[in-house]
Amino acid sequence: MAKPPPSAAASAAGGRGPAHHRTRLLLLLLVAVAASAFTAGYVLRGGPVGPCDTRGDPVDVATAQAGDAASSPLGFMKSKLVLLVSHELSLSGGPLLLMELAFLLRQVGCQVVWITNQRPEGTNDVSYSLEHKMLNHGVQVLPARGQEAIETALKADLVILNTAVAGKWLDAVLKDNVPQVLPKILWWIHEMRGHYFKLEYVKHLPLVAGAMIDSHITVEYWKTRTHDRLNIQMPQTYAVHLGNSKELTEVAEDNVARRVLREHIRESLGVRSEDLLFAIINSVSRGKGQDLFLQAFHQSLQLIQHQKLKVPKVHAVVVGSDMSAQTKFETQLREFVAKNGIHDRVHFANKTLAVAPYLAAIDVLVQNSQARGECFGRITIEAMAFKLPVLGTAAGGTTEIVLDGSTGLLHPAGKEGVTPLANNIVRLASHAEQRASMGNNGYARVKERFMEHHMAERIATVLKEVLHKSRQHSHS
Numbered sequence: 105m106a107k108p109p110p111s112a113a114a115s116a117a118g119g120r121g122p123a124h125h126r127t128r129l130l131l132l133l134l135v136a137v138a139a140s141a142f143t144a145g146y147v148l149r150g151g152p153v154g155p156c157d158t159r160g161d162p163v164d165v166a167t168a169q170a171g172d173a174a175s176s177p178l179g180f181m182k183s184k185l186v187l188l189v190s191h192e193l194s195l196s197g198g199p200l201l202l203m204e205l206a207f208l209l210r211q212v213g214c215q216v217v218w219i220t221n222q223r224p225e226g227t228n229d230v231s232y233s234l235e236h237k238m239l240n241h242g243v244q245v246l247p248a249r250g251q252e253a254i255e256t257a258l259k260a261d262l263v264i265l266n267t268a269v270a271g272k273w274l275d276a277v278l279k280d281n282v283p284q285v286l287p288k289i290l291w292w293i294h295e296m297r298g299h300y301f302k303l304e305y306v307k308h309l310p311l312v313a314g315a316m317i318d319s320h321i322t323v324e325y326w327k328t329r330t331h332d333r334l335n336i337q338m339p340q341t342y343a344v345h346l347g348n349s350k351e352l353t354e355v356a357e358d359n360v361a362r363r364v365l366r367e368h369i370r371e372s373l374g375v376r377s378e379d380l381l382f383a384i385i386n387s388v389s390r391g392k393g394q395d396l397f398l399q400a401f402h403q404s405l406q407l408i409q410h411q412k413l414k415v416p417k418v419h420a421v422v423v424g425s426d427m428s429a430q431t432k433f434e435t436q437l438r439e440f441v442a443k444n445g446i447h448d449r450v451h452f453a454n455k456t457l458a459v460a461p462y463l464a465a466i467d468v469l470v471q472n473s474q475a476r477g478e479c480f481g482r483i484t485i486e487a488m489a490f491k492l493p494v495l496g497t498a499a500g501g502t503t504e505i506v507l508d509g510s511t512g513l514l515h516p517a518g519k520e521g522v523t524p525l526a527n528n529i530v531r532l533a534s535h536a537e538q539r540a541s542m543g544n545n546g547y548a549r550v551k552e553r554f555m556e557h558h559m560a561e562r563i564a565t566v567l568k569e570v571l572h573k574s575r576q577h578s579h580s
Contacts, residue, residue, distance in 0.1 A: 478500045
């Protein structure tokens with residue numbers, strides 16, 4: 105998988121004078137073209153160097169880590185041994201969030217070991233690239249099974265299981281050692297879907313030191329569901345909202361960089377600078393609601409025409425396609441576009457981790473996740489960092505992020521939400537001042553509670569309590 109040099113993000117964010125600024129813009133443009141940088145976090149580039157990274161002098165690295173440990177809310181984790189167990193290593197939100205935490209812990213001098221429970225057979229460029237990045241940051245990567253994995257779990261100060269599915273690793277690998285490890289496990293859960301509520305996954309959940317979930321509404325859902333369906337109790341459970349990375353924030357606040365990225369993406373889509381662009385940025389699947397979004401978008405075009413509204417030309421982009429393996433669902437989306445003759449207004453973009461170029465290019469984000477919605481939906485706060493209003497479903501963690509009427513507009517999930525979403529599209533297309541005020545309000549909300557240091561502070565509070573509980577158990 106092609107990727108820019110690790111220093112690209114840092115170069116893009118810094119520099120002085122015209123020459124440096126041109127270099128920064130070129131690097132940002134490379135990020136947009138390659139679509140392989142992780143502008144929402146440290147994962148595929150940048151970030152603090154670790155002792156195993158040959159780019160840095162060991163003395164400088166140690167000095168930097170000492171300074172970071174002193175200033176970071178996670179500084180108390182220095183020299184602790186933490187085992188991270190992920191159900192998979194992919195470009196999905198759960199593994200990338202865990203990797204981001206791994207790098208934050210490494211930044212303060214914590215010893216971090218990573219295990220991936222489910223690995224694809226054969227060579228996988230994505231997992232290879234992500235593992236290589238972890239190794240460069242001083243994260244040790246171990247096979248999921250074997251004596252070394254067991255010994256690490258027994259020695260670790262803290263074990264973090266990532267997602268409900270990762271629970272399968274406990275019995276499969278630790279076996280008789282499970283009771284010794286449970287008191288020092290923090291279970292980080294991101295799922296909202298019903299098929300994750302299986303006893304084989306979460307039977308040990310009541311006995312771990314704590315659980316961490318990305319939104320309050322999801323915490324309550326898990327408490328109710330585990331009690332009613334599985335007849336088990338949740339452990340001490342913490343709702344921890346996520347935050348934007350420093351890298352994405354730097355791009356979002358660089359007006360020149362945003363303009364360059366905006367021009368590049370719009371040119372690639374065939375959208376003029378004066379046109380309005382509504383985007384849904386998610387993996388293409390029925391649960392993310394791209395079909396209902398396109399229905400609403402089609403309705404909005406009809407409303408604009410029938411009411412003879414004087415608005416800029418309106419476009420929609422669906423970011424998250426898989427051009428190499430188009431699913432039946434995506435085929436249906438494209439057939440809907442062709443059938444209704446809106447192919448000149450609807451654009452499909454391949455899945456990418458480079459969300460910043462698209463956020464720079466669009467005018468409104470649509471978060472249309474269905475059923476119980478998103479556990480949190482990080483793309484929502486990323487869009488708000490770019491001063492974008494958000495049209496979201498009134499479900500899940502979105503309701504804890506978007507303030508209806510202030511930072512965006514909410515609509516019902518399901519088919520009953522199609523017409524309200526269409527009306528909201530028309531409303532924002534017709535009122536530039538409302539788009540601007542909602543964008544500014546969203547940006548202020550992000551700065552107040554959804555930055556990286558906010559997330560680090562919230563996670564630090566949880567880790568302190570879990571470590572204290574684990575020490576109490578070991579002493580008793």
